[in-house]
Amino acid sequence: MPQLEQWLGRSLPGWLVKASTEFLVFGVKQAWACLFGGLLLFAIVATGFWYPADWALARYDFLFLYAVGIQVTFLVTRLERPPEALVILIFHVVGTVMELFKTSVGSWVYPEANFFRLEFAGGMVPLFSGFMYAAVGSYLARVSRTHDFQFTHYPPLWQTGLLALMVYVNFFSHHFLPDIRLALFGFAGLLYWRTWVYFRVWRWQHRMPLLLGFLLVALFIWLAENIGTFAGAWLYPDQQSGWRIVSLAKMGSWYLLMIISWVLVTLVHRPKKT
Template sequence: MLSSTPLEARLDEQARRFLASAPSSRVRPKLTEFVVFGLKQGWACIFGATLLAVLMAARLWYPDGAALARNDFLTLAAVMIQVLMVAFRLETLKELRVIILFHLVGTVMELFKTDAGSWSYEAEGFLRIGAVPLFSGFMYAAVGSYMVRVYRLFDLRFARYPRRWITAAVAAAVYVNFFSHHYIWDARWVLLAAVVIVFGRCVMHFRVFRKHYRMPLLLAFLLVALFIWVAENIATWSGAWLYPSQVDGWQPVGLEKLVAWFLLMIISVVLVAWVYKPQPPAEATRDGSAPAKHTVPAATSKHAE
């Protein structure tokens, strides 16, 4: 199992003490699992949620004509969020490497996509490369941050996970298609079929608090893609970037973007799996709880974000 940060270890210990001192009840364990699931998901999203909050605040309250361009402010704010997360040991340096990798992969895509007219940013500020403000890479880093944190927080394991070289080949094809479809035939539907074939048999096992649960990995991809689509609507409303259809007035991002985000999940999963090799699930008891030796994970177990 991957280790927790010091703060997470303390919170886990307090939760276990609370349950140990609580009277026996059928409702309390289920309610605890539900509450812990929500808290862990929120904690996994802390980088993205904080960045999204800054984007919304800048849209509502950042003064027009300020000496510091809004895009530069967003870049500095994103850097500060990342620095604070490392300084307060909310993520490890190993996890930071994964996030930086997401940042680089996303920035390369941003440079191409803005040049192709897929979306645009306000041409302001100095902290940018061409038409791409540097804070844009942090939005991809937010996805990476969530992926590595959720991997650790829920102790993700995978049954029938495909060979990593196959997943890497599919992810590479997906990434190339994000560029090549501007010049040749768009293969996204073929790639979508390939993803279903490659990952269709894979089942994700995860631990919320005391019990283990299962979910088809493809369903997990879809749910995360839907979550990102909602966040994308908030970000475009805040003016972080605009699609051509939103230039004359904001409107919701089309549902077709769900396919793009679903495919992006493949790239995200492969990048995380490159650092943290997917592990098979441990044996679980019939009621879904972990075996005796894993029922209460030690506070000093390892950490992966």
């Protein structure tokens, strides 16, 4: 980092050098935390445009084996710790169960043939899909370590656990019962409105409202979802006749799903108070 500052200092004033270095380090740490998701998204895009049609191994099956390989590599090289991998596995299962239900009711489809899959009530889910949820859990677990998260006014874990459970149930029940997501947004706001997350990039400690942090991560997941659907990994009903941007309404779903993922991560990385 001193070398980077020296290079920047040749043409920038001192205060801007420090701010620029802090910003660049933040980007590097974020990229490092996103490593699992970034590698998986790269493979989704690459195979979406350049996967050989005559290969015996289906594209979805390749993505599944590729994702397993990433996870094993992370564990062997200790980029992820076993307790973190366990939580990520739980989120993988939670996501796959939801995928089975959602595809059975037509919320989205996986249009390509494959071998490594699960089927339920007319829905089909390739096993690589669970790793997309695992990638979110991996990011949250890694970023909480790389940025040394600390919190003020963090709510009791039993309350956040109750919120996560209600969010998960509503993902299923709103197909048959009234959708209570507005109430869930309100509950989340009530729990976290006083919670600030403090994080260290390099020199300085920064802070932001945790609810804003959830929103920013949900935004980037939404962007990744647009890339994934553009590459044909899965399709929503309005995309089957031709790709179009994913509705911004999905941001709300990702925001709520973020809460489930974060609560699972706190089982390993208990929130530290500042």
